[in-house]
Structures are given as structure tokens and as C-alpha cells.
Amino acid sequence: MFGLLRTADAMTPTLTGxxxxxTLIGYVLVYAFIFAFGIRYIYALLREGPTETGLRHxxxxxxxxxxxxxxxxxxxxxxxxxxxGSYTFGRP
Amino acid sequence: MSLxxxxxxxxxxxxxxxxxxxxxxxxxGLAAWLATMEGMRLATGNPVYRRLFDFWxxxxxxxxxxxxxxxxxxxxxxxxxxxxxxxxxxxIQGPLLGYETFTAFLLxxxxxxxxxxxxxxxxxxxxxxxxCMVSLGTLFxxxxxxxxxxxxxxxxxxxxxxxxxxxxxxxxxxxGPVFLVRWLHMLLAAFLTTxxxxxxxxxxxxxxxxxxxxxxxxxxxxxxxxxxxxxxxLLMGHLNGKYVVNHQPSKIAAxxxxxxxxxxxxxxxxAWPDEESRQNLFAITLPPPFGSLxxxxxxxxxxxxxxxxxxxxxxxxxxxxxxxxxxVGMGLVMLAVSWLGNWLRFRGRLETTRWFLWxxxxxxxxxxxxxxxGWITAESAASLGLCSGCCAPPTQ
Numbered sequence: 421m422f423g424l425l426r427t428a429d430a431m432t433p434t435l436t437g438x439x440x441x442x443t444l445i446g447y448v449l450v451y452a453f454i455f456a457f458g459i460r461y462i463y464a465l466l467r468e469g470p471t472e473t474g475l476r477h478x479x480x481x482x483x484x485x486x487x488x489x490x491x492x493x494x495x496x497x498x499x500x501x502x503x504x505g506s507y508t509f510g511r512p
Numbered sequence: 513m514s515l516x517x518x519x520x521x522x523x524x525x526x527x528x529x530x531x532x533x534x535x536x537x538x539x540x541g542l543a544a545w546l547a548t549m550e551g552m553r554l555a556t557g558n559p560v561y562r563r564l565f566d567f568w569x570x571x572x573x574x575x576x577x578x579x580x581x582x583x584x585x586x587x588x589x590x591x592x593x594x595x596x597x598x599x600x601x602x603x604i605q606g607p608l609l610g611y612e613t614f615t616a617f618l619l620x621x622x623x624x625x626x627x628x629x630x631x632x633x634x635x636x637x638x639x640x641x642x643x644c645m646v647s648l649g650t651l652f653x654x655x656x657x658x659x660x661x662x663x664x665x666x667x668x669x670x671x672x673x674x675x676x677x678x679x680x681x682x683x684x685x686x687x688g689p690v691f692l693v694r695w696l697h698m699l700l701a702a703f704l705t706t707x708x709x710x711x712x713x714x715x716x717x718x719x720x721x722x723x724x725x726x727x728x729x730x731x732x733x734x735x736x737x738x739x740x741x742x743x744x745x746l747l748m749g750h751l752n753g754k755y756v757v758n759h760q761p762s763k764i765a766a767x768x769x770x771x772x773x774x775x776x777x778x779x780x781x782x783a784w785p786d787e788e789s790r791q792n793l794f795a796i797t798l799p800p801p802f803g804s805l806x807x808x809x810x811x812x813x814x815x816x817x818x819x820x821x822x823x824x825x826x827x828x829x830x831x832x833x834x835x836x837x838x839x840v841g842m843g844l845v846m847l848a849v850s851w852l853g854n855w856l857r858f859r860g861r862l863e864t865t866r867w868f869l870w871x872x873x874x875x876x877x878x879x880x881x882x883x884x885x886g887w888i889t890a891e892s893a894a895s896l897g898l899c900s901g902c903c904a905p906p907t908q
Contacts, residue, residue: 425677428518430597437515440593444524447585451531458578462571466713469723470567 521593528585530884535579537883540654540699541706542572543647546627548733550643554636560725567726568710573628603678604670604685605660612656619649651699658695659686665890666690666759690755697748700741701886704846705879707741710734711849712876715869724863731853731862731872738850746843750806757807761816764807766829767836767889768815769795775814777803782837785829790819827892835888842882849875 546568553561587609590598598605626634626642634642663669669684670677679685714730717723756764764770769785769792770777779802783795804813818826849872856862863869 425597425600427522430594430600431518431521432593432595435517435521435593437517437520440517440520440524441515443592444520444527447524447528451528451582454581455531455578458574462574465567465570465574466716469717470563470726471723 521589524593525586525589528582528589530887532579532582532586533883533887534880535575535582536650536654537702537705537880538709539572539575539579540650540702541704542568542575543643543650544703545706545710545733546572547640547643547647550640554640560729564726564729569627576624600675601664601677603676604663607679608656608660608663608686612653616649616653616656619645619652623649654698654702655695658698659688659691662688662691662694665694666755690759693748693751693755697745697752697886700745700748701879701883704738704741704745705883707734707738708846708849708879709876711738711853712873715872718863719866719869719873728863732857735850735853735857738846739854742843742847742850746847749840749843753807757815762818762821762825762827763832765816765818765821766827766832768803768807769829769833770803770815770817772817772819773814774800774803774817776801776810776812777807777815779803779806783833785833787826787829831892832889835885835892839882839885839889842878842885845875845878846882849878 546565549561549565549568552558553565590605623642623645626639627646630639630642663685666688667677668688669679669681671680672678710730711734714727714734717727718731753764756767768777769780769783771790771792778800779798780792781796781798783792783797785792801811801813803815804810807813807815818829852868853862853872856865856868
């Protein structure tokens with residue numbers, strides 16, 4: 421608090437060092453666990469890229485989630501390699 | 513060795529708060545990006561936007577979850593570690609954080625469900641509306657948190673009754689003299705952080721020669737937004753500096769590593785500030801009046817040095833000094849990537865210039881680093897000492 425209250429005076433007076441140390445270690449462990457998984461999952465999503473095309477009702481052949489990455493790229497628009505929809509906003 | 517609960521509490525809060533800020537900085541921008549993609553899909557019907565939306569909403573959901581998880585812990589700490597602060601400033605901080613719950617969390621909690629699960633259950637327009645409401649919720653959230661933090665940085669509109677800090681003028685507390693510029697600075701930082709991540713993701717796909725249409729769209733949208741926002745952000749940063757100059761002389765003196773009063777002042781670009789000998793080692797300095805020009809828009813203004821501030825009120829000089837410079841450096845990285853990228857794009861060379869794609873890809877943490885170092889600059893020197901333990905960056 422700028423000019424009103426210093427940090428030292430803002431702390432819970434009954435707090436002891438070991439208590440805070442224990443919770444600090446607890447936080448670090450839990451955070452490490454949760455965020456390691458979170459970050460790994462996000463990385464996996466990013467790595468895979470926008471493969472789910474949102475065509476949930478489109479006819480699909482084979483077990484789509486299990487197909488190799490290149491397989492379904494070619495299959496989407498009747499075998500045309502370029503996937504349906506293109507983005508040419510400005511010059512490509 | 514005795515364990516100092518104060519130091520440990522500070523480390524604890526600094527740890528949780530730093531971890532937390534990463535996620536809101538990302539999701540505030542992502543929510544707006546998703547709403548934009550859905551709006552563009554409604555307007556153009558282009559399936560590329562749909563694929564972008566379906567892709568980014570997964571990232572958004574995970575980041576949002578982690579933002580919430582890491583945000584809750586901080587509210588606990590006000591009770592467990594900083595109860596005196598909570599008791600004394602509760603009449604002001606309690607309502608401010610409560611309003612965040614009423615406005616932001618209510619919107620987010622209601623419409624996030626529609627966004628994640630309602631694609632096949634509601635028609636397109638209500639779905640788009642839900643996306644906009646989630647985005648609005650993140651903006652409300654940042655509004656109240658920055659109102660709270662701005663009040664802590666520059667407390668106004670209160671009086672002290674029986675040792676408690678109670679509100680006397682809510683309008684001044686919420687929209688204090690420094691609030692608007694700090695809020696906009698944070699919002700733009702969030703949008704830029706997301707832009708840099710979207711650009712980097714697009715560049716990654718173009719480098720790997722996969723998802724070309726989506727990668728191209730990500731780069732175009734991200735670079736377009738960043739190129740427009742970054743100059744505004746530099747201006748906001750400058751205006752932010754104004755309030756520090758006016759309200760927090762010890763902080764600006766530490767940021768500038770200015771040891772003695774100067775008139776007109778010089779500007780230290782980079783140095784190793786040495787608190788013991790009260791001087792800068794290895795300094796590269798712009799001569800007067802650059803310091804006065806940067807801090808006060810004046811050729812002759814005098815600037816306060818640390819020498820005229822009592823030693824116990826000094827922040828740990830090196831922390832704000834370097835944090836500030838890293839933040840500005842990251843801003844320049846974003847400027848370079850977005851402007852150069854747009855130039856290449858209009859020359860039609862964006863996708864063939866591989867070295868640029870690599871730069872854009874590697875620049876993905878620039879936004880996060882800028883947000884973190886920016887908050888470290890703001891909080892480390894808030895007269896509370898190291899990572900004050902009493903700040904509250906945007907919780908989601």
C-alpha cells in the first residue's frame with residue numbers, strides 16, 4: 421500500500437515461519453503438478469494444429485481420430501489435397 | 513537459522529501471483545480473438561475461421577482453467593498471510609473484488625458453458641453472443657482488478673476511522689487518477705501477448721508446411737493487430753511513467769537508476785546499479801536533457817534522485833531497473849516482428865522468408881515476459897519492498 425501500510429505491518433501476526441514454509445512447498449508442488457500437465461496438453465494441442473475441422477456432421481471414413489496425420493488432410497474435400505476453404509486475405 | 517514468515521509470505525505471494533498473471537494475460541486476448549473468429553465466420557461463412565475457432569477454443573479452455581485455479585489461491589492468501597491488510601483495507605478491497613465476482617465471473621461462468629458445449633445446442637447468433645459475453649467478462653475482470661491495484665498504488669478517496677481504511681468516495685476509488693491508463697496498459701498487454709502467441713503458432717505451421725491456410729490467417733490477423741496496438745501501447749507505457757513520476761518518486765528514481773537530483777536529468781540506458789556506492793557501473797547514458805524529456809516531457813525539469821529519499825523507502829534498485837528494461841525490450845521485439853512481418857506480407861514474401869518465420873516463432877514468449885517484468889516493475893517498488901505481497905494482478 422503506497423504510503424499507507426508497509427508490508428511488514430500487513431502480515432498476519434500469528435503466522436510462523438514453518439507454517440508458511442510448509443504451505444509454500446505445498447503450493448509449489450501442486451502448481452508444478454497441475455501446470456506441468458496443463459502446459460503439456462496445450463503444447464500437444466498446438467503441435468497437432470487445427471485438425472478437427474468442425475465438420476462433425478460431415479461423412480467420414482475410417483476411424484478418424486486414429487488416422488495418420490496426412491491421411492485425413494487429403495480426404496476432406498473429396499480427395500482434393502487443398503482443404504475446403506482457403507484464406508487469402510490480402511496477398512498470400 | 514530462523515525462518516522469517518514475512519520473507520516467506522512474500523516469496524509465496526510473488527510465486528503464486530507471477531504464475532497466475534501468465535494465464536489472464538493470455539486468456540483476455542484469446543477470448544476476444546475467439547469472438548472475432550466467430551464473428552468473421554458468421555459474416556463470411558469461411559470454414560477457415562471455424563477451424564481456427566475450434567482449435568483455439570481448446571487452448572482457451574485449458575488456459576482459462578489454469579487461470580482460475582491459480583487465481584483462487586491468491587484470494588486465500590489475503591486471509592491466511594495478509595490478514596491485517598485484509599482487515600484494514602477490507603472495506604475497500606472487499607467490495608472491489610466482490611464486484612469482480614458479480615460482473616466478470618457471472619458472465620464468464622454462464623456463457624463459457626454455452627461456448628464450450630453449446631455449438632450444436634444453440635443457433636449461431638446466440639452462440640456468437642455467448643463468445644462476446646465471455647470476452648466482456650474478461651474485460652470486466654481486468655477492470656476491477658486494475659481498479660483495486662491502482663487504488664493500492666495510489667490510494668485516494670478514503671479516510672481512516674479507528675485504524676481502518678474506509679471508503680469516502682467510491683467514484684474516486686474506482687476511477688482514480690491512475691486507473692484508466694494502467695487498465696488500458698494491461699489490456700493492450702494482454703492483447704499483444706495473445707497476438708504474439710497466435711503469430712508464433714501460425715509461423716510454426718508455415719515452417720512445418722502444415723495447416724497453411726490457418727497458419728496464414730493466424731499470422732495476418734495477429735500481425736495486423738499487433739502492428740496497430742504496439743505504438744498505442746508504447747504511448748500508454750509513457751503515460752504510465754507519468755503517474756509514477758507524479759506519485760511515486762522512489763519508484764521512478766529506481767527505474768531510472770538516478771542516484772542524485774538532477775536538473776535537467778540524464779537518462780541511463782543500461783548499467784549495473786550499485787546500491788552500496790550509489791552509482792552506476794558500466795553505464796551507457798544519454799546526456800541531459802533526455803531524462804527530463806522522457807520523464808517529464810520537458811527540456812529543463814528537475815528529476816528526483818534516490819539520494820533525497822530516505823534509505824528505508826528505497827526499493828531494491830536493480831529489480832525495477834532491469835525489469836523495466838526487459839519489458840521495454842520485449843515491446844521493441846513485438847514492434848519489430850509485427851511491422852517487419854506486415855512489410856514482408858505486402859511485398860508477398862511472408863511465407864518464403866524462413867528466417868522471419870523463425871523469428872516470429874521464437875518471439876512467442878515476448879508478451880508473457882513483458883507482462884511479468886512490467887508487473888515486477890510496478891510491484892517491486894510499491895514502497896513495500898520485494899514483490900510487495902499486497903498486489904493483485906488480474907484474477908480470472
